[in-house]
Amino acid sequence: MADIIIIGGSIMGSSIAYHLAMTGRAGNICVIEPDPTYEWAAAPRSSGGVRLMHGLPENIEMSRYGREVYKDFARLMDVDGQPGSFEFLEHGYLYLVSGAKGVAAAEESWRIQTGCGVPNDFLDREALAARFPSLNVADVDAAIHGPQDGFIDPNAAVLGFRRKALSLGVEYIEDRVVDIEVSGGLARNVVLESGNKVAGDIIVNVAGAWGPKISAMVGMTVPVEPLSRNTFYFDIRGQIETMPLTNSPSGVTFRQEGAGFTAGQTDTNVPFGFDFSVKHHMFDEVFWPYLAHRVPAFEALQVKRGWAGHYAYNRMDGNTIIGKFIGGLDNFYVATGFTGAGLQKGPAIGRAMTELLLDGGYQTIDLSRMSYQRVIDEKPLLEVGFTA
Numbered sequence: 600m601a602d603i604i605i606i607g608g609s610i611m612g613s614s615i616a617y618h619l620a621m622t623g624r625a626g627n628i629c630v631i632e633p634d635p636t637y638e639w640a641a642a643p644r645s646s647g648g649v650r651l652m653h654g655l656p657e658n659i660e661m662s663r664y665g666r667e668v669y670k671d672f673a674r675l676m677d678v679d680g681q682p683g684s685f686e687f688l689e690h691g692y693l694y695l696v697s698g699a700k701g702v703a704a705a706e707e708s709w710r711i712q713t714g715c716g717v718p719n720d721f722l723d724r725e726a727l728a729a730r731f732p733s734l735n736v737a738d739v740d741a742a743i744h745g746p747q748d749g750f751i752d753p754n755a756a757v758l759g760f761r762r763k764a765l766s767l768g769v770e771y772i773e774d775r776v777v778d779i780e781v782s783g784g785l786a787r788n789v790v791l792e793s794g795n796k797v798a799g800d801i802i803v804n805v806a807g808a809w810g811p812k813i814s815a816m817v818g819m820t821v822p823v824e825p826l827s828r829n830t831f832y833f834d835i836r837g838q839i840e841t842m843p844l845t846n847s848p849s850g851v852t853f854r855q856e857g858a859g860f861t862a863g864q865t866d867t868n869v870p871f872g873f874d875f876s877v878k879h880h881m882f883d884e885v886f887w888p889y890l891a892h893r894v895p896a897f898e899a900l901q902v903k904r905g906w907a908g909h910y911a912y913n914r915m916d917g918n919t920i921i922g923k924f925i926g927g928l929d930n931f932y933v934a935t936g937f938t939g940a941g942l943q944k945g946p947a948i949g950r951a952m953t954e955l956l957l958d959g960g961y962q963t964i965d966l967s968r969m970s971y972q973r974v975i976d977e978k979p980l981l982e983v984g985f986t987a
């Protein structure tokens with residue numbers, strides 16, 4: 600019997616477990632995670648980007664806490680004098696826009712960011728070219744630059760939270776949830792692939808792109824789908840200035856990775872569903888033309904490897920859904936729909952879920968607008984002027 604069962608033990612599950620355990624008030628916490636290597640989970644396959652560059656105050660505040668935690672991660676995740684090996688690479692984030700509409704939307708988003716005290720810059724083409732001379736800015740009209748943004752090793756983040764949670768007494772069960780038994784308006788038992796059952800007072804579903812199937816087991820429908828996204832690692836000849844994680848509404852995202860670079864693209868035209876195949880032809884047809892155009896030094900790049908990972912893509916508004924199964928079960932909670940920005944929100948979701956479960960409401964960042972109620976009401980909560 601667990602007081603709290605967490606389904607999925609990647610960045611969300613392990614951060615929730617850690618934050619709960621740190622309070623000393625959560626009782627027995629049990630995480631069900633089938634794969635302690637996290638081979639297929641989204642987190643380790645992500646770009647590791649952490650940015651204060653969002654178009655909603657809630658997202659800015661969540662990432663601010665994420666940045667705070669990740670900057671101090673080695674110390675926070677220390678277990679018996681052994682710090683986690685971890686670095687926050689503060690290389691910045693850059694969002695390029697073109698056309699009057701794009702510039703106006705980005706400017707609106709930037710105003711929200713500065714209104715929240717984020718020291719981001721709004722650059723015109725000349726300032727952009729001066730700051731990043733390797734960029735071809737001929738077709739870029741403006742950019743938001745986030746100097747405090749950066750990226751982390753996402754695998755180390757998952758393993759750091761997990762190791763610390765284990766040290767605080769959290770139990771991890773290596774198994775897969777295949778069913779949830781409901782009676783009297785409550786989720787009672789989690790049924791595992793092994794045939795075992797775990798009973799719990801509260802059940803939290805944070806199984807990423809697999810989460811919607813688990814919510815469906817208790818009759819909860821979420822507008823969230825697995826969306827496959829390819830990432831490639833490449834080397835270039837010679838060197839360019841340190842580049843921020845660079846993004847644009849329609850283009851390919853790229854950032855430095857050690858001596859080389861990674862590049863990815865969110866293509867919402869691919870069919871929803873799990874697809875771990877790597878579309879190498881996409882690199883030649885879509886990625887390379889964009890990269891070579893944007894950074895002429897990328898023309899002579901060499902692709903070394905590629906991989907696919909999955910967004911838990913919120914097709915309603917691309918945003919987080921967190922909280923109780925309103926209108927359903929009083930003890931069933933979800934955190935889902937993180938689309939391309941869950942890694943940076945992991946720490947804040949861990950804290951927010953802890954507040955919901957132990958204090959009955961948010962104590963730090965008010966995420967009420969991100970509850971399941973907006974799904975019931977079909978009222979999207981859209982980011983202003985910024986697509987992830």
Ligand SMILES: Cc1cc2nc3c(=O)[nH]c(=O)nc-3n(C[C@H](O)[C@H](O)[C@H](O)COP(=O)(O)OP(=O)(O)OC[C@H]3O[C@@H](n4cnc5c(N)ncnc54)[C@H](O)[C@@H]3O)c2cc1C
Binds near residue numbers: 612642645649808909
């Ligand atoms: C290519 C790519 C790039 C990204 N880049 C960024 C970025 O730069 N910045 C950022 O913030 N975010 C980024 N993201 C998004 C981020 O990775 C996700 O939002 C985040 O990892 C979600 O974490 P999670 O714990 O919810 O899901 P996951 O990390 O996917 O973990 C889900 C876990 O649930 C487990 N599970 C599955 N089925 C079951 C079951 N039946 N029972 C129990 N457990 C189960 C899985 O084994 C897995 O460990 C990116 C994502 C992708 C795919």
